[in-house]
Amino acid sequence: MTLKKYFAFCLLLLCQYICAQQDTIIKLEEVLISDHQLKDFSDSQSVSKLTDSVIVKNRTSLTSLLNYNSVIYFKENGLGMVSSPSFRGTTAQQTAVIWNGININSQLNGQTDFNTLSAKDFNSVSIRSGGGSAIYGSSAMGGSVHLNTDLSFVNKFDNTIQVNYGSFNTLAVNYKVKMAVANFSTQISVSHISSDNDYAYLDTDKKNENGQFENTSLNVSLGYKIDSKNSLKFYSYLFDGDRHFSGTLAAPSQSKYLDLNSRNLLEWSGHNDKVKSNLKLAFLSEKYTYFENAATSVFSYGSAKTLTSKYDLLYKINAKIELNSILDYTHTRGLGSDIGKNDRETASGVLLLKHKLFSDFLYEIAVRKEISNVYASPVLFSVGTNYSPFSFYQFKINGSRNFRVPTFNDLYWQGSGNLELKPESSYQLEVGHAFAFKNTTLSITNYYSKIQDLILWSPSANGNWRPNNIGKVSTYGAEILFNYSKKSAKNKLDFTATYAYTISEDEVKKKQLIYVPFHKFTASLAYSIDKFTAHYQYLYNGKVFTSSDNFYSLNDYLVSNLGINYQVGKKKFLQVGFDILNLFNENYQSVSMRPLPGRNYSINLIFNF
């Protein structure tokens, strides 16, 4: 589908996009995007978008990008190791990652490891807070992260090479080319990162051993306008990662973990004045291979292949009412040394309605029903309103029911899998206020969510660990997003801050869930004067409990990064930068016994031609 998105329109209707970037100006160009519900059916929720200029300033991993620029909390098993999110106090499986409109959470463990996605491969990363299962399916309970490649059709041939070299022999290279003519557009991004990752554990005589990693990713996006009404798009993302899993302060490790993931999507879109229709065919494959001892050939593995077809029909009944239906059929085959070989088929139907009842009031409704050959699913819904009594203010309410389906590991793990599992589900209610002034945007959202049938693995009387739908959790809290940006002829200032207050209570034990901080605060300040840019990032993570009786905990931590950039020459041919990460040499752990690096450095070069 072709969507004409103009800047004015964006300001008017989508100012809940808190643009955490230097260049808040969105170019006046027509772009093709695949995940249109993110813009069309997210008016009653909070969406913040990180664009190119923010992505380029951050380290390669998606973990680092989101950790410093969003309310999502991350726990990382050491730098570059497995990284799990917690969004609004939920579990790692309750955050969905949506790539060009397709849910790419692992079918095996239900979550996305945020260190297996290279942020630099995408030109926009959006964070949609709150329930989204009615549109995006499983896992969109705490919220969803959207990775998109926007294709534009303005003549261009832009090349960018970015090279970072830093402490621990860390080398990251990204090459990106954008090429477009009137009816054809392509964007290709290749990233490679390698690191010895042997940083010292502060205040000990130990270092991070067996933590070396490297990965390569390729993101290809192609768009072709067949005629004024029809277009074809193809997206492909390949990630090939090789990580040794580092040990802990107390336990050495010799293990190695390989990831090989590919996501492919072919999409046809057609439209006329009233109807936009869109057919997607996606093929996703994921595979991990785990070596307990990297020096041996003994390994275990798991893999899943998913084929999805999706038909999306948007019908504009009149200028005020849009009706959207999505039909989806998905077949997944899981295969692994511990899960055997199993197939899952699901089909779902989604109906979306958006009605601009008055010029300043709209409501949107989404209903989803999924059927599967393995588990029974509840009817999911999302109902929300957006009321904008003043040009600078929007008031939003959204209520939704969301779910997370049992994974292949939950269902089929040999000796433990439980075929009786139901999906986890939640009811969520949120109330948001969004303000947008000339240079300032502010949004404040309060939410409450009740999660039931949480799938927990626990030991049974015979010592066997099995998953059961036994958990009940209440989460509630507040999210605040703030941006101030000001630009004059030579100077530019951008300040972004996020704060999340989160209570996530196990209703059985009446205790805070482990690894959910009560407080998370991020801030970033960028200031440029002429050819110099300086930026400062700040991350505060409150104390987290590491045991379910809340007896053991990890201290809060505060990490700052400082970077400067200088643009060489008049055109933007070359930018030279230097970053100091963990400026104050904070000794911190995001996962118990796994220290993260102290002060370290990185130099970067960006060539544009």
Add this chain to the structure above:
Amino acid sequence: MKFSKLVLVAFVSSVFLFSCSDNNDNNDMPLGSYDNGTLILNQGGFLKGNASVSYLSEDVLTQQNNIFSLVNPTITLGDTGQDVGLYQNFAFIVLNGSNKIEVVNRYTMEHVATVSTGLKNPRYIAFSNGKGFVTNWGDGGSATDDYVAVLNLSTYAVSSTIPVAEGPEKIVETNNKLYVAHQGGYGYGKTISVINAITNTLSTTINVGDVPNSLTINSGSLYVICGGKPSYAPVQTAGSLVKINVADNVVSNTINFATATHPSNLVINDDAVFYTVGSSIFKSSLSATVLPTTPLFTTTAQGVYGVYSFAVNNNKFYVGDAGDYNSNGKIYVYSSSGQLEHDYTVGVIPAGFYFN
């Protein structure tokens, strides 16, 4: 920080100054703060590095947690405490996840030495002929690299290794012989290895029932509880109690448990035989030819969902409850008739009781 450590050392040593004979009777002068009582090993979570040692006084009235780190504040005990071996004045704490053994004075908890090389997935320790013998899985996923490490008790170094079948677990000694139960590691074992403690070699292998999980020596015989293959194995088998004559290493008697019964935690005390099934404690006798069908008592009233660790001492039963394996666990002390007398919150996953 340093001042408080000083105070602590002063406290610990003031008690230690009373040390006298190495007689370990109940009424003697204590050899250290932790003499005349029970050491409890808390396994800690895998990869969480929070193994710890708790102490329970002999009268079961005083209990203290984290005694290792209290006495040795600069040393992290380690990851996944698996076993404690008591030998002379020393306790050898086997840390499975850390691939090491911390050697401490068993009465004061003062650190003596660390064995950090030559061990890989160490499990249990026994002593014979002046040497330590430590079972090791090697890589858990490999069935062919399992071994028993021989530990030199003066240098605290692994002096040699003895290759054995997959999944060597508990180990006991008698008369310069070591008996190693092959519970099977990631698989299911069904043998006992016999090791000659003089030559450090494997002398023979004895076939027993499936999954031998606990063993004890009693008046010239080795008794082995085999748990049987669990319900989640491809084919479930029932447990058995196997008696072996240690003079000729021949199985002299086998009693099979009822279908789908999976016993563990064998203890023989005088002529009484104790074991657990799920959350029930059973009592039998050495002369019995039929196993009891009703338990002596159960721990279900305490919410114990399967006995994690079990011991019998001075006519009292000690039960460790791992809870959710994430929070601090509990221990329960029962009278000889199974009445609950005391309970205490200890560290994460109480895995064993060792009587000082």
